[in-house]
């Protein structure tokens with residue numbers, strides 16, 4: 001067990017990230033007095049008994065779907081809070097993955113112009129990446145993550161036990177963001193991750209050290225640029241084409257897997273644009289191929305649809321897309337590129353000859 005904690009600096013108030021092995025004795029009752037719980041439906045089903053102390057407080061059950069991660073979902077939670085007597089000094093405790101987190105952050109920000117919230121992330125993605133940084137987004141009219149706020153939690157508690165019941169797909173997807181943070185972070189973390197994979201593969205073993213390093217990699221960025229004015233944009237690495245693929249697949253391809261595709265594609269373009277070192281491109285591609293062998297997706301993917309999707313991306317400005325592109329490990333730069341037919345041709349070449357996954 002890791003005994004120390006991370007303290008994340010935020011202009012809204014610093015907050016600790018605690019690491020805990022099991023669910024037992026998470027909170028004392030006096031701490032829970034003013035709390036209202038927002039919990040993922042499946043987490044409730046699996047861990048309801050173990051969480052009975054927390055669940056003695058009123059709780060709202062979140063449908064973990066992108067359809068529920070909307071203003072409609074937000075409205076239902078807010079009405080529930082009012083009906084159950086939550087006041088300005090109340091505290092929200094959110095238990096679940098990124099969907100529950102996004103909803104809880106949004107609600108905590110708008111309820112009486114802001115209430116405290118505590119987060120217990122339960123997926124690998126949320127434990128190793130999204131639980132810090134305080135960003136959130138909900139979907140609008142079928143478009144992903146269109147509305148959002150930044151509202152820091154007062155505490156994050158990472159309980160390793162939650163990972164035991166995560167599906168293989170969710171686990172492999174969670175590793176996608178860890179791979180990303182290993183490239184945007186230090187060489188040391190990249191080496192640590194490779195060592196970890198050598199010993200454990202993509203298995204649910206000895207994860208706390210990797211989760212901690214992954215969070216430190218993100219912490220180094222968000223503490224310098226909390227509101228994504230500049231540096232924080234490096235964390236968008238892989239996300240432009242990743243989000244496009246998620247949309248085209250109608251979210252049948254999990255987020256973390258989609259961004260692995262996005263990273264490999266932008267690395268490929270980076271090599272063509274003389275930004276990315278070819279050695280790094282090949283090294284990263286081979287690493288992903290080793291751990292995500294033979295992935296086939298029944299998605300009809302073509303360069304035109306990818307271009308059409310990125311034209312809708314919020315990072316588009318005046319016909320230009322701002323891409324986060326690695327020169328090498330730990331050296332990510334933001335470059336604007338025009339989105340035109342030439343880019344579409346290059347993407348087609350990638351899909352025809354270099355794609356990391358198979359699409360049919």
Ligand SMILES: NC(=O)c1ccc[n+]([C@@H]2O[C@H](COP(=O)([O-])OP(=O)(O)OC[C@H]3O[C@@H](n4cnc5c(N)ncnc54)[C@H](O)[C@@H]3O)[C@@H](O)[C@H]2O)c1
Nearest residue numbers: 042064097098099100122123125126130135136162165166
């Ligand atoms: N706010 C941010 O910074 C941020 C960052 C990345 C992604 N996101 C958002 O997060 C969402 C994806 O989140 P996610 O991948 O963490 O998962 P999720 O919340 O979508 O949950 C995935 C599935 O895992 C189940 N689940 C959760 N915990 C479990 C556990 N311990 N055992 C068994 N099943 C469990 C859920 O019920 C659900 O079926 C997307 O909507 C994405 O846009 C937000």
